[in-house]
Amino acid sequence: MNGNFQDIVAIKELLKKYPKGLSITEISSALHLHRNTSAKYLDMLKLKGDIDRKEIGAAKNYSLVRRMPVSTLLHFCLHPAIVLDSRSEVVMVNAEALSLLACPLDVIYGAGVKDIPLSLFKDPEVGTRCHDAAQGVRSGAEVQTVVGGKRLHLTVHYLPVVFDTGRDGCALVLVDETACRQAVEERDLCRKRYGALIADQTEFVAHIRPDMTLASFNEALCVHLGRARDQLAGFRFLSLFSPEDREQIRRGLSSLLPTAPAFTADVRTVRQDGSVCWERWTFRGIFGEDGSFLECHALGQDITEMKNDKDRLKRYHENLETLIRERTQEMQQANMALVTVIREKEELEQELLFTQFAFDNASDSIILFDEEGWVYKANRTAGELLGYTAEEFQGISVIEINPSITQAQWDRMQAGASPGVKERTRSTHKRKDGRIIEVEVSRTFVTFGERMYFCSIAREVLPRR
Template sequence: MPAERDNLNKIRSLLKFHPRGLTISDISQRLKMNRNSVAKYLEILEISGCVEMRQMGAAKVFYISQRIPLAAILGFTKEGIVVINQEGRINQVNERFCQMFDLRQEEILSAPITVLPQNLLSVLTSQRLMEGLGEKAEQTRILKMEEYDWIQYYKVRILNTIFDTGEHGQTVIIEDITLEKEMEERLRLNEARYRGIVEDQLEMICRYTPDGKITFANDAFCRNLNITPEEVVNHSILSYHPAESISRLKAGMEACTPHSPVWDLEMEVTLPGDKRCWQHWIYRGIFDEQDMVLEYQGVGRDITDRKRAEIELLIKSFAIESSIIPIGLATLDGMVTYVNPAFLQMWGYKHLSDVLGLPLEHFAHGNVDSLRKIFEIKQAVSREGGFSGELTGTRKSGEKFNLLLNVSVVKDTEGSPLCLIGYFNDISLLVRMNREVQMKETAISHSYEGVAIICPDGRISYSNPAFTRIFQRIPEHDLYGKQIDLVYSSYPQLEGKRDEISDSLARKGSWISIVSDITEDGKTSIIQIHLSRTNDLGGNQLCTIFSALDITEQRMIEESLSMMYHHLEEAIEHVGDPTFILDNHRRVVAWNNAMASLTGYSRDEVIGTAGYRDACKRFEPGIPLLADLVDLSVRDLIRNYPSVSRFGSGLFTEAFLPSLQSGKGAVIWAKASPILNTTGQTIGVIQTMKDMTNWKRVTEHGVTREIS
């Protein structure tokens, strides 16, 4: 094994001095090694990521990979990472891992994995996990750790790893998912609250199977029939219906389809104590993925008062004439006998004579959909004795509008049907307003930004889920009706600025600030806050909008990038070759002394600007700015810059520039490569230039001597 490691190091060292790469034969000749052995060692180095291969004709050319060492990026990830070799010892570990489990890096580095917490160790050494790693390169497990009165959840990913030496091991990546688990628990609580809401509904709710067996009934249903929930479950829904409505209920069940799952039913029932009342039920079919009905759900309400009102309207016919509600009367076969002025105005007619004696189908005004809906209403009235619902109507002018329609059969005192009466209500404006309100409320409730609406008296009338998620210190989750003081008192930075906030809202109508906080788990939370006061048309205060945005991750990313650029800047200062680094906005973040000497532009002149282009103009067009070309496709690169070569993700070129070295000229070698973060995203570009004049002269002199 030591001999194999020495041979691997020899090949890597040789390739470092030949950045353009060598073939297997070249390496075999230079190192005096067997060609098959060289091929085997190159395969090990390629698998471990140390070298890369490019096919050039029939030959395979190998060169050193351009990559960032694992140790250089361990500190820039929020996950804990530990690398274990095949001997079961800890090879590398980052600071985040040590923070998670309260360990010291110097104590566990190179130590056996038995020093790790027992819960984590049991996961890493479980037989099931070890067997699974043999089948695939990655395994994931969830780890639960309990200590004192708190519980932490971690997602543990174990990846098979090959080191530079060819040895095998595992890389363990641990992510804290405690917050996700807490969210799952909140969802479970919300579901329980939803069940509580259903139980507290005033409407009667029940569910039953296709054969009529009741599977659920809420308290309102049980109270209405004066029975207990235990008594109603597993009884037939038909036993609680009057005989005259059973056939209509069965007909609705038979007609229920996935495309038309809802029907309604009005019926007169006799309650315990011989109390008679009318109920309106809306039934819905619940289907599975194969469109097979699983259950029916019914929601009913008492409409006795409405029925009484209909009788009163029949007796007091003069009130219909003056009613602002459009009302129409028709014969049982659907011929118009009377409409009030509000009806004429709604449908676009001037005189009662324009509509008397016309069939109801006339009000479709040639619209096929409206005509079909009128036929459906007539059938529903004939079958069930009435109709109630929303639909789209068509006026005489052809204009469409939304209306709410109630059609009933008017009966005499003996229960004999007399005629049909319809009540119309133009709800077009209401529908539009509801849609707009629903869209706005949906957008706010799903917004990542926390939003709360504060009334002039300081009460919170609305807050979206993101608001309580951002302000975790607030003891209440449901803020409706609470005072905004509850938010201020939970955060000292806001508590101390109450006067400033009030003064700014009074003078400017807004207040903006950023507050920071330490969460219960010790993490820093940074919140951007914006308060804006809104007035009505009369200039009176309407409400105050409280907006909040959690910018913690953004700040951490900015700080991480700043720290990384700082380290890169320090690193390139020790590089003798002219080197500079750009960020994603093509601004200079590092410019070493060698670069300043070569271009004549000091570090202070170009840092934070795009001045590198002016500084490097003296090299163009012989050496193009490779840092601006790393994103070009291979086709565009070959077409526009034939002198530039791509190696992996980087670019390389060299050229003779006669203007350098006091007019003597110089051979300049340039290379640019993207800088990637831990997720593989490009966060910058580094370009290096090197004067190769002396090396070229030595090489050419050596060649001349050999020819001589």
């Protein structure tokens, strides 16, 4: 038996050296075997699918090949399989193939591969690959086809086979990868959705491997750390924190379980400008079906302002009574000052009212002119004397009231004006009705603020009786 095995191995090794093949005579001569012995061994190898036999005229040529016995293929293959003979006609179909193709056996059995009424087999390349496989050339192809209204993603393996009779053939093994492709597409879609979700978030998002290196992260974390994305790839996450906080995070991560997958920690970090800030990180473990820790999803945010607000609020609470007393005292002082201001204002208003009353009820006509000579203000006596209302006085000039003053004279008076110097004289005033009256006038220039006014106090000179 051992000799038989050695002879078979010797035949296979010999055929390896001659890819184009050898005849029985050449094999027997090279290995010093009897022709019948060589023929028996070659038949055994042919049935096993280890060699091919081709008839060239009257001679038979044997060459090394890898063929799978059909019985072995159908016994162990878990995928849909269709077996064709050397003429590319269907001779065997397993139940998985009939189920996948949704086609009864009588439609497929005995039909040529090109005649199978399914779009999958209409491609000319299928016939070519089947022929090549029957000749011992193995190949494969990925195809998409529609069966029963459902789109399938298949990987078709074209395998050289040998029948129990020693005849050559071809087997089509159809690996249905539809579910796998759909799962990959769904996974890619989920990744895109997740990427779109975290892209514009202001929070810091990171995925951490079990060795505490960064697997992935969003742009917000890159900006926060002031590092480019390629600089953070594989970066050790814990190095971002102080030694005390690192230990806190390590303990928290080691405590994660499928039943308690998350924990939160407030930690201190140092900004790029050297200032200390507070961050709140929530870590959520991701576990496999067996409960093993795969990675950790980390979500962080800057809570410095919130921490500062809490500290300020605490101080406000502690000093609330002091603040109330201080504010009460300030309000009392402000109220006292306000009462004083109101009282002074009331006194001032009374004085102003009295001054206005005295001005309006003076026995003499009092008229104030501005620097251009227009009436600025006139009392009630002036209106009674000249016949003008208060509104009418606003459009009257000194020249209209006192015809004895010309524009040139008024300009000279303005140029030589000395505030406080009083002058008494007799002059004339012109009434609204055009009548000229003689008056005694006391006039002077007065300054108020940054402006100077001409004050004319007049009394009508009545004829003696």
